[in-house]
Amino acid sequence: MFKNTITLPLIALAFALAGAAVLAFDLNLKEQAKQAQPLVVDGKIGESEYQNHLRVDGIQMDLYWSIQSDRIYVGLHAPGRGWVAIGFDPEGPIMQGADIVIGYVKDGKLFLQDSYANVPTGHQADTELGGRDDILEKAGSQGADGTVLEFSRKLDTRDKFDKPIREGKPMAILMAYAEDADFTSYHSKTRARVQSVDFFQANSKANETPPLWVASHLEAYELGLIAWIIVLGIFAIQGFISVRLEGRELKPGHFIPARESTISVIFTALLTVLELVWAVQFISSLYEGARPAVVATYGALLAFTLAAILLVYRQSFVSAETIVQEREDHIPW
Ligand code: HEM
Numbered sequence: 001m002f003k004n005t006i007t008l009p010l011i012a013l014a015f016a017l018a019g020a021a022v023l024a025f026d027l028n029l030k031e032q033a034k035q036a037q038p039l040v041v042d043g044k045i046g047e048s049e050y051q052n053h054l055r056v057d058g059i060q061m062d063l064y065w066s067i068q069s070d071r072i073y074v075g076l077h078a079p080g081r082g083w084v085a086i087g088f089d090p091e092g093p094i095m096q097g098a099d100i101v102i103g104y105v106k107d108g109k110l111f112l113q114d115s116y117a118n119v120p121t122g123h124q125a126d127t128e129l130g131g132r133d134d135i136l137e138k139a140g141s142q143g144a145d146g147t148v149l150e151f152s153r154k155l156d157t158r159d160k161f162d163k164p165i166r167e168g169k170p171m172a173i174l175m176a177y178a179e180d181a182d183f184t185s186y187h188s189k190t191r192a193r194v195q196s197v198d199f200f201q202a203n204s205k206a207n208e209t210p211p212l213w214v215a216s217h218l219e220a221y222e223l224g225l226i227a228w229i230i231v232l233g234i235f236a237i238q239g240f241i242s243v244r245l246e247g248r249e250l251k252p253g254h255f256i257p258a259r260e261s262t263i264s265v266i267f268t269a270l271l272t273v274l275e276l277v278w279a280v281q282f283i284s285s286l287y288e289g290a291r292p293a294v295v296a297t298y299g300a301l302l303a304f305t306l307a308a309i310l311l312v313y314r315q316s317f318v319s320a321e322t323i324v325q326e327r328e329d330h331i332p333w
Pocket residue numbers: 085086087094095100101102120121122123174175176183184185186187188189192193194
């Protein structure tokens with residue numbers, strides 16, 4: 001005879017909680033390691049070296065930056081082996097008025113210029129225009145996936161050919177790279193973009209570094225742990241509900257629905273409306289291409305509300321009959 005028992009759900013819950021504790025500890029360690037990565041201007045951009053990251057769509061360029069006291073640290077990455085550049089706060093037309101930092105790596109050596117777009121389609125070194133070179137640290141490297149530049153400067157250099165980076169409002173920036181390793185070649189239309197960036201808005205849309213728990217950032221063993229927690233958690237919850245509804249030991253006989261009332265009807269109707277709301281949200285989040293976490297949340301709400309409807313329905317409206325007999329499923333337990 002089958003006996004409903006609370007022991008198995010309790011054991012499952014204990015293992016699920018142990019799994020959750022291990023996962024929390026592990027993610028915490030990773031987060032600490034992430035925060036501990038120092039900012040070094042060495043021509044290499046570490047995965048979590050910078051606080052902010054902007055992927056410039058369409059030209060495969062990346063902008064990284066961190067602000068520390070009165071300095072900004074910038075990392076640029078672009079495909080190819082030619083020059084790579086950023087231009088702050090252009091006035092127009094085209095590039096005119098932009099405070100440009102441009103650089104390239106040739107024969108393992110870095111060439112980097114603090115520059116200014118004194119004409120709409122070109123630029124000149126600040127030093128040649130009567131200004132200063134305000135780059136404090138610089139480094140660059142080249143690899144199979146392109147060229148990396150890193151530099152730091154003061155947020156406000158007070159040079160008339162530099163634009164101050166101030167808190168409170170987004171700034172237009174130019175991002176471009178070229179095929180040639182010099183300071184003068186044209187980039188072509190396909191390798192230049194204008195972007196708007198609020199350098200102080202750490203959690204702005206520009207900050208695309210997803211949280212650690214996003215699936216693509218999890219290791220296989222962490223995904224395994226999550227599966228472990230979910231499976232054992234569901235087993236435990238289902239066990240508790242089963243014991244709650246059926247009692248510890250199934251009693252043969254006929255069960256009249258316990259709580260059939262107007263309240264149950266209203267409750268079921270409300271849950272059904274909620275289920276419809278989640279369904280609409282779930283489908284529209286899929287169509288809008290929302291973040292996986294949002295889609296998953298609506299999916300989970302959908303599933304849990306459905307489970308609640310079934311539970312209320314079962315408790316309130318369904319009469320049940322228990323027939324006790326020997327199991328004949330030929331499974332040896
Ligand atoms: C090195 C010499 C350069 C030359 C000869 C040059 C030339 C030009 C020309 C002719 C245009 C207008 C046509 C077009 O949209 O492509 C343009 C636009 C543009 N350039 Fe440059 N450029 C130079 C450097 C730079 C640098 C260093 C940057 C980045 C910091 C840059 C960023 C841009 C951007 C973003 C646009 C598009 C502007 C817009 O759409 O309003 N250029 N450039």
